[in-house]
Amino acid sequence: MKRRDFFIKGAIGAIATSIVPISAIASTKELSVSDKATDNWVRMADGKKGISQRKEIHSFDVAVLGGGLAGICAAVAAARNGSKTVLVQDRSVLGGNSSSEMRVHVHGVTRLKPDNKPERETGILEEILLHNRFCNPQESFYVWDHVLYDFVSREPNLKLMLNTQAIDAVMDGSLIKAARCHQLTTEKEITLNAKQFIDCSGDGLLAATSGAEYRTGREGKAEFNEKYAPDEPDGWQMGATLLWQAKDMGKPIPYEAPPFAIKYEAEKSNPKRNFAKFQNGIWWIEIGSENDIIGEAEEIRHKLMGYLHGVWDYIKNSGKFPEAENMALDWVGSIPGRRESRRFMGDFILSEKDLLEHRHFSDAVAYGGWSLDEHCWAGIENLQDPPSYFHEHFHEIYEIPFRSLYSKNISNLFFAGRNISQTHIALSSSRVMGTCSLEGQAAGTAANLCVQKGVNPREIYTDHINELQENLLRDDAFIPNRPANDSKDLAKRASLIIASSTISGDAKLLSNGMSRDFKGEINHWQSDGLPANIQVEWKKPVSLSKVEIKCDTNLKRNIMMLKESLSDEAHTNTVPKELLKSLKVEARVNGEWIDFGSIDKNKKRLIKFQSEQIKTTAIRVTLNETYGVKNAKLFEIRCYKS
Structure with a gap:
């Protein structure tokens, strides 16, 4: 050679x-x-x-740093909307805290009070979770890693770089021109040139090296009038956790703690440090920091290993858990799942009052609803306090503004995930991965708009926020209190929308801009039996090449993977039975019905049909079968020329 x-x-x-x-x-x-x-x-x-x-230089439209769920959603959104995109992940697997390395549940708005029902996230995250239900019925976290790899690698406009970390920003004034990266497995130095950068890495090393303004620690009460903040600001950040999984071996299994184990002092512990479902790990085995939680990461990891084995030793050998006699550790985490470090400052800082008062933002692009779940300072090293204060639970969702997703002083820098522009108390709710994923899709969609229009994030807010919101709504993201009103949607110009049968809702609601039932208001049409059809009529012929349909996946029932594999009113461990499985679309051309498209095994809530452009006076959508219910429900039909 x-x-x-x-x-x-x-x-x-x-x-x-x-x-x-x-x-x-x-x-x-x-x-x-x-x-x-x-x-x-x-x-x-x-x-x-x-x-x-070993040096490489690549050029992209959008560079996304961090391959957790926020980063995946950001990268896929940017790529699907037209930008040449790279996704950089510093581990060998995708998913961040949800990966097999850490195994944290993908919570979002998963249990609103008073009935503990979700207001589930849709868009790209919904597509990922459905994909997992089809590909991973065994609910394996190792397979989940590969489900995510498949989901990302199938995108033709998206390049994935694993085992790679962005370590330095190359600057030109307030613009990031490139990210210098190191790839551990190849010893390569990789330079990524891009027009827009999205830091979804949690710790935000690239953003920090760019000079982006950020904070760590807790704000005092006075700055944002937050009742749950400390009286004075301090450095405390919520801790990182190590989890385990245990299994029943069918016979007594002895356990002897290793020398590095740290004895769990149960007599000093707050009674709220409970052991429910301990076989799936205990989330309060965590350590916070009042200083540099990133710089202390290896010290924290070592101590957490000790505390983990100390708690397991207590469960196995204290005599208080006879149900643990036959249990053995089957998997033990070695990488702590971090909750908090840097928070980068944008044009708006989301705070406690914005959440609790459900403030409406004209630039809302995402939402949340997890409780104000502030884990106690110092974690397991502060046994006297409860493991989390759970200040308040939400009865309805709150909005997250676009201005919290980009830097106030670095012109072409977005962020999504726990590092967005917010206070420590706001972070205690918005940090969960379902909410972070919505921020990721919003940031990726906005980054693509920046590329298309030759602008930077702040100009999207000042000049193009309506276009960003309409783009997100079309892609099945949900923005509270913001109905879609896409002027290009031909269904809104229809003279008539009728159904062959109706058991609830109204066919006319399929073009009202609301793609879910919300706040007790019906925004759907549901058939009375199957097959059934919906017909959209225009008085004059329209040019048509795309039909987009949003069907039902029961957004009041969680579909994320749980270690305990629940199937109840609030969770399903299978493909949602409400999901539409088989359907077809026809168009009326010169008085004759012609095939426009059909699907026999649909796997998505947002169903898209595309064909050569035709002139038509009507379309007919025939619903044939769901994955288990006798009536099909639709929330939206859209039609486009191109």
Whole structure:
């Protein structure tokens, strides 16, 4: 094999791994992590001696840093809407805290009071969770990793880089021009040029190195008039947790704690530190910090390992848990799931009152509703306090504004996830992954708009916020109190929308802009038996190439994977039986019905049909079968020219 020289791949400009003579770098004064000046490499293939040179340069429209659920949703949104996108993840698996490495449930608005029912997130997260129900009926966290990998890698406009961390921002004034990355598995230094950057990494190293303004710790009561904030600001950040899973071995299993275990002092513990469902891990085995929680990460991890085994030793050997006699640890986490570190400041800082008073934002792009779940300072090292204060539970969802998703001082920087512009108390609710995913889809959609229009995030807020919101609503995101009103939607111009049968709702509601029943108001049509059809009529022929339908997946029942695999009124552990399975669309052309498209095994709530553009005076949607209920329910029909 001949020695490869540097080469450039098209517009990407990737510099390939190569071997170069030592003399070629003899005059280099500053070496980067990828330069191997002392590499004493003899290649047996050709007998030549040199050094390994591993540098790559890539160019994209949008670069997303962090492959948790917020980052996945951001990257997929940007890519699907047209931007050439890269997703960078510092681990070998996607999913962040939800991955097999940490196994945290994908909570969002999962139990509103008083009936503990969800107001489930739709859009890209809904699509991911449905995909998991079809591909992972065994509910394996290891398979979940691969479900996410499949979901991301199938996007043609999206490049995935695993085991890669963005370590430095290359700046031009207030603009990020590039992200310098290190890929652990290949020893490569990778430079990513992009027009827009979205930091979804949680800790936000790229954003921090760009000079973006950020905070850590707790604000005092006075700054935002937050009743649950401390009297004076301090440095405390909510802790990181290690989880475990245990299984029943069918016979007594002894346990002896390792030397590094830290004894659990039950007599000093707050009674709210309970052990319910302990076989699936205990979330309050966590350690917070009042200083640099990122810099202390390895010390925290080591201590958490000790506390974890100390608690398990208490469960196994205290005599207070006879049900644990036959149990053994089957999996033990080694990477703590972090709740809080940097919070980057945007044009708006979301605070406690915004949530509790359900403030309406004209630039709302996401929502939340998890309780104000502030874990106690110091975590398990503060046994006297309850593990979380659970200040208040929500009865309805709150809005999250777009201005909290971009930097106030770095012109082309978005963020999504726990690092958005918010106070510590607001973070105690919005940090859960379902809510972070909505922020990710909003940031990715906005980043694509920035690329299309040649602007930066603040200009999306000032000049294009309506277009961003309409784009999100079309892609099945939900914005509270914001009905869709897309001027390009031909269904809104229909002279008549009728149904073959109706058991609840009204066919006319399918174009009212609300894609779910909300606050007790019906926004659906439901058939009386199947098959059934809906017909959309226009007085004059329209040019049509796309039909988009939002069907039912029962948004009042959770579909995320749980370690305990519940199936009850609030959870399902299978594909939602309400999901539409089989349907077809026809168009009337010159008085004759012609096929427009059909699906026999639908797997999505947002169902899209596309064909060559035709002139039509009506479409007919025939619903044939669901995954288990006898009546089908629709929430929206949209029609587009292109």
